[in-house]
Amino acid sequence: MTAPFFRTRITELFGIDHPILGGGLMWLSDARYVAALVNAGCMGFVTPRSFADDTAFAAALVQCRELTRGRPFGVNLTLSKRPEANTAVRRWMEIALAHGVRHFETAGYAPGELIGTLHAAGAVVLHKAPGLRHALAAERAGADAVALVGMEEGGHPGANELPTMLLGALAAEQLRVPVVLAGGIGHGRQLAAVLAQGLDGVLIGSRFLVAEEIATHPAYKRHLLDCDEQSTVRLLHTLGNTWRVLRNETAREVEAIERAGAADHAAFGTLIDGRATRDHCYAQGDWQRGMVSLGPSIAFARRIEPLAAIVAELLAQARASLARLPSLVSPVPEPA
Numbered sequence: 001m002t003a004p005f006f007r008t009r010i011t012e013l014f015g016i017d018h019p020i021l022g023g024g025l026m027w028l029s030d031a032r033y034v035a036a037l038v039n040a041g042c043m044g045f046v047t048p049r050s051f052a053d054d055t056a057f058a059a060a061l062v063q064c065r066e067l068t069r070g071r072p073f074g075v076n077l078t079l080s081k082r083p084e085a086n087t088a089v090r091r092w093m094e095i096a097l098a099h100g101v102r103h104f105e106t107a108g109y110a111p112g113e114l115i116g117t118l119h120a121a122g123a124v125v126l127h128k129a130p131g132l133r134h135a136l137a138a139e140r141a142g143a144d145a146v147a148l149v150g151m152e153e154g155g156h157p158g159a160n161e162l163p164t165m166l167l168g169a170l171a172a173e174q175l176r177v178p179v180v181l182a183g184g185i186g187h188g189r190q191l192a193a194v195l196a197q198g199l200d201g202v203l204i205g206s207r208f209l210v211a212e213e214i215a216t217h218p219a220y221k222r223h224l225l226d227c228d229e230q231s232t233v234r235l236l237h238t239l240g241n242t243w244r245v246l247r248n249e250t251a252r253e254v255e256a257i258e259r260a261g262a263a264d265h266a267a268f269g270t271l272i273d274g275r276a277t278r279d280h281c282y283a284q285g286d287w288q289r290g291m292v293s294l295g296p297s298i299a300f301a302r303r304i305e306p307l308a309a310i311v312a313e314l315l316a317q318a319r320a321s322l323a324r325l326p327s328l329v330s331p332v333p334e335p336a
């Protein structure tokens with residue numbers, strides 16, 4: 001594991017070695033992947049929705065605790081705009097707390113009602129916000145930190161159409177809690193830029209998908225190595241459910257239906273059912289099928305390798321970038 005080098009408010013808050021978080025990944029943030037993040041000195045979040053039932057989710061927490069040998073790890077709580085769907089989220093929160101989890105990534109809709117319970121249990125809450133207004137609202141609601149995501153994000157970047165870099169500069173002016181940036185980050189020079197902006201770290205999804213510890217079919221991982229920054233597309237914006245995915249057969253079909261003026265999700269049938277992604281792409285390597293969440297930072301992936309090696313490379317790149325900065329600054333002239 002790379003020795004700690006950067007110390008920020010986020011490394012302090014999460015008790016981690018590096019200012020790098022791995023965002024929750026539907027179907028993929030299992031015990032092995034999250035433990036790999038934690039053992040590499042970062043923070044990861046198990047995604048309860050990925051498991052068949054509560055027993056399987058609880059078993060993953062137990063396994064993660066064993067694999068991390070007591071180091072803290074996190075759980076992702078993605079809230080829905082449909083109140084009935086959040087009954088399960090509250091249950092997952094209780095299960096996680098009962099298993100000793102004290103680090104949470106909330107996402108989707110406002111986490112307000114969960115924050116009180118989580119804080120009362122001594123937990124740390126980072127809210128992932130698709131834009132500045134949501135980030136400020138989460139801060140007011142008591143979130144301990146914010147992950148601000150730009151439109152480059154793989155998965156669901158919300159209705160936000162602004163890029164990560166711009167959001168970062170605005171966040172540095174307006175937010176008081178620790179901020180990590182997410183969306184399109186896959187090279188250490190971007191981590192350096194985030195720190196140079198006065199922010200506290202990065203949250204990554206897509207760049208980590210080629211990690212050995214991600215449980216997907218080798219054929220899909222090999223395809224990821226062929227991807228470049230043009231290999232993803234933003235769809236379903238017109239239905240208020242923006243989704244950045246791999247350009248594949250399914251994406252083309254969905255794009256055509258959307259262009260034809262689809263009025264609701266029913267028009268897409270099972271094309272947008274996440275289980276198709278799990279069963280065809282992740283399990284069988286048929287990457288042409290399913291809405292496969294992915295962002296353009298996949299362009300930085302060159303090898304399938306252990307997660308710790310990706311983290312080490314990001315840190316080395318960030319150090320090299322920051323080492324260049326002092327030589328760019330002219331000495332301040334002596335007063336006359």
Ligand SMILES: Cc1cc2nc3c(=O)[nH]c(=O)nc-3n(C[C@H](O)[C@H](O)[C@H](O)COP(=O)(O)O)c2cc1C
Pocket residue numbers: 022023024025026027028047076078106107108128149152153154155156182183184185203204205206207292293294295296297
């Ligand atoms: C395959 C995949 C699945 C994701 N699933 C979830 C999820 O279930 N919940 C969530 O909050 N975010 C999810 N995300 C978003 C990530 O947690 C993270 O915010 C995002 O990947 C960061 O942007 P990047 O992909 O450009 O690095 C997913 C992203 C990807 C690529």
